[in-house]
Amino acid sequence: MTPRTEPVIIVGGGQSGLAAARAAVAVGLRPVVLEAGAEPVGSWPDYYDSLTLFSPARYSSLPGMPFAGADPDRYPTRDEVVAYLRRYAGSIDADIRTGVRVTEVQPHPGGGYLVRTATGDEFAAPGVVAASGSFNNPYLPTLPGQDDYDGEVGHVAHYRRPEPYAGKRVVVVGAGNSAVQVAHELASHARVTLTTRAPIQFVPQRIRGRDLHHWLRVTGADRLPRSVLTRLVRHAAVLDTGVYRDAIATGLLARREMFTAFSPDGVVWADGSREQVDAVIFATGYRPHLDYLAPLGTLERGMPRQAGGISATHPGLVYVGLEFQRSFSSNTLRGVGRDATHVVTALAAGMSGGTRGRSGLTRRVSAPR
Template identity: 80%
Template structure:
């Protein structure tokens, strides 16, 4: 089987596949099997404590289990995890297309002309490579900097500048708050920001998600309960906005050549606009199969394709639960989709050598 993507989802899939006695090949576009974590902004930390941030089979470790691990700690953890599983992980291999294979299965095409046959495919390529950058009226004439938060690293380039950060989620608020001491920043949102307390009764929110089972609520329930982006906060961000340390305004209506126009009709010169407007699944390589909606979203239920047998997904937001696309939750989803994939492989019969089931270890 081929696993496209060598980040947290791909590594969890590889471990689950080995447990199901399959031989996975993991294809990772980057130089290391650590996904997109090295490319996130420098100050990023996990929203969940270390004790709730592990993949199956290897504790996060490294000291205080209640700390919030930094970006580089996550990278180191994923390196250790990749080294701990006996999987064929190939780095520097970018999958460009997946086609049906005559007689069944798939042909996975990669850059440099490589082609691999497989009875099953796990699409675990995440979404960081497909940031959603909206196009607003007048944007093409705007002379300032426009970028997605995916390409933001640190505040240094913005010292003394006028900056707008667009978005009402965690990344938008974190980046705006980080920029505020060094730049003139406004957080632009379409509605007031909703905050969720990081700690409740002295315990981190993730403790309560775990003990109540809320972390495992199915998608059908979640979509009724969670309708708006919310920001996890110890009180720092809420206080910053309330005190005016971090300005928040209703979303601007248009770009001008040197800035933006606000809803009250006033225009303002702006040096840079950073959009923290989310991501979309990075699945263009599946387009030849006809497995995607016109929007690019996969046709699936619970991570199992509804269009192609032997095709499954991992790392989709709310794929099966609140924690589906997180370190703490993707392992459960991996077990689920790999079970479906293993059943397909068994039913498909004996495939190429790298698809054979491993012998039972006694």
């Protein structure tokens, strides 16, 4: 089969891929977005039901389209974000193909890349944008005795609602926003302990009557480069109006030091005591979902070798949506657009010249299909 030649392939049609598609169109490239899901909304439909953004609507939009709604200071729900991304995808003059899972990217014998999909289709392109996010690659640590534990072990990526845990003894592992939010929600249905390796770091959601994200924007902290962030941000922090801190202080939500091992029917705490536990939910983050790039040899222990989203190993390969890629907000709705513009502009510059002109990369495609 002769592969079809496309100017730029974007792997992933969630917030990162859509931001990259818009940036590509803006610089005259012709992007083809390949999204594994049924809609170009990324992983948002799969998050837990009660999820709300940690930033207000006015600070949570992608470039070119603000969040709709009368109250820009509300915190949009999961379903609002899904609806927003649907509208955003429809506004981009790009070829967005859903239900297309990319399985591997290889060097093309004639230069550029060969992108293969699960259905056997192939695309040849001089440029690839890896924007597949991390939700499908949750990090689940392994502790002693875990294989012999008879209870439920899961990741917050697979948690939806508290009702299935009613009356059970549950341990939630993690010190970030998702861990605290889920543990607090579960506490009204189950006996819950939040376990962490260090005390939880709370950050006030509102300062002097304004949301924290207002101050991040006006001070420029939201755009601090990664080199500065790695020195300043050493531990996960939880945005809080006071509800979560009070829940722990009053005992509504118990917090203990991380357990050291599993037992067949529960966990072994740091003091050596054992407790029967029905379920353990790890809220321990995610890793980039980039296994399709393995044939290129650009991954090191699953992590891409890159600087600011530009591949350090392969010209014409860029990334969007990596955590702390260029700033504190790199993998968020409010910040991914800046990174997309940065890497796509660099990609276009690298593709300029004869190759771009011969393959007609300046031609824009028809409306998404």
